[in-house]
Amino acid sequence: MWTISVVVPGEAAGLFQLALEPFCVAVAAEIHGPHWRVTGYCEDPPATGALDAALGVAAAGAGIAPPRPMLAALPATDWLAENRKSFPPVRVGRFYIHRTHHDRPPAGGRIAIRLDASLAFGSGTHASTQGVLVALDALARRRRFRRVLDLGTGSGILAIAAAKLWPARVVATDIEPNSVRMTRENAAANGVMPRIAAHVGPGLRAVPRGLRFDLVLANIQVRPLTSLAPAIRRRIGPGAHVVLSGLLRADEAEALAAYRAQGLVLAARHPLGDWVTLVMRRLAKA
Numbered sequence: 001m002w003t004i005s006v007v008v009p010g011e012a013a014g015l016f017q018l019a020l021e022p023f024c025v026a027v028a029a030e031i032h033g034p035h036w037r038v039t040g041y042c043e044d045p046p047a048t049g050a051l052d053a054a055l056g057v058a059a060a061g062a063g064i065a066p067p068r069p070m071l072a073a074l075p076a077t078d079w080l081a082e083n084r085k086s087f088p089p090v091r092v093g094r095f096y097i098h099r100t101h102h103d104r105p106p107a108g109g110r111i112a113i114r115l116d117a118s119l120a121f122g123s124g125t126h127a128s129t130q131g132v133l134v135a136l137d138a139l140a141r142r143r144r145f146r147r148v149l150d151l152g153t154g155s156g157i158l159a160i161a162a163a164k165l166w167p168a169r170v171v172a173t174d175i176e177p178n179s180v181r182m183t184r185e186n187a188a189a190n191g192v193m194p195r196i197a198a199h200v201g202p203g204l205r206a207v208p209r210g211l212r213f214d215l216v217l218a219n220i221q222v223r224p225l226t227s228l229a230p231a232i233r234r235r236i237g238p239g240a241h242v243v244l245s246g247l248l249r250a251d252e253a254e255a256l257a258a259y260r261a262q263g264l265v266l267a268a269r270h271p272l273g274d275w276v277t278l279v280m281r282r283l284a285k286a
Helices: 010-023 048-062 079-086 129-141 157-165 177-189 224-225 231-233 248-261
Strands: 002-008 027-032 035-042 070-073 090-092 095-098 111-114 147-151 171-172 194-200 215-217 237-248 264-272 276-280
Touching: 002 010, 002 048, 010 027, 010 035, 010 048, 010 237, 035 147, 048 224, 090 129, 111 157, 129 157, 129 215, 129 264, 129 276, 157 171, 157 177, 157 194, 157 215, 171 177, 177 194, 177 215, 224 231, 224 237, 231 237, 231 248, 231 276, 237 248, 248 264, 248 276
Parallel strands: 095 111, 147 171, 147 215, 171 194, 215 237
Antiparallel strands: 002 035, 002 070, 027 035, 090 095, 237 276, 264 276
């Protein structure tokens, strides 16, 4: 087991937690003098290039120079088991997200999603993930969706949530092969694998040609969100919804402008702490 640590200003800690999560089993932040230390725990040292790129994106979003990561080896311990013990069930809207060792049935009316700790982002504890779950819960009270796209699926939590809310076909993509593997495993564990197709690839390149969607979920950072706006617009029909997350409140105006330029309007917003999730809708005649 290894740790990756960076010391950053307090207002940037959330971005760096998000940046480290794809590489780590767990990520924590603590006050370190006038700054914060963000520490991730991983089974093996990550590829330097991928880690530096992720930290560079987070640093650009925070407007600071990329911090130098500190790697250290830890004594042999079953950290995955320890990590599982540290995560109690999470309740978000109607969703009940739990690990295997918390297999007690949820209260009536809740939708259970079983996720074990993994190297893939999306445990249900981060505000950006919870914002999308809240948005899905709200959307499900008003309409049904038939074809869903989950960009940057991580653990597959959002794809699974959509498949449990509607009898929809879901396409889930991620640039990390480990994330796609975990999405397939988690989908199978939740009984929705036949309706979730998971693919490895950047952006919409991994999405089969010709498919159009009435709901797109994108829990990624502001720069890829804005750059993908035209491609997403080409893959949705009139009346479709796009849920944008992974956004700090300071990023909201930039994301809104990018999607309004594509003919989408703001249908709802769900702020959670320093983060915000935006629900955009393509007008029927746009």
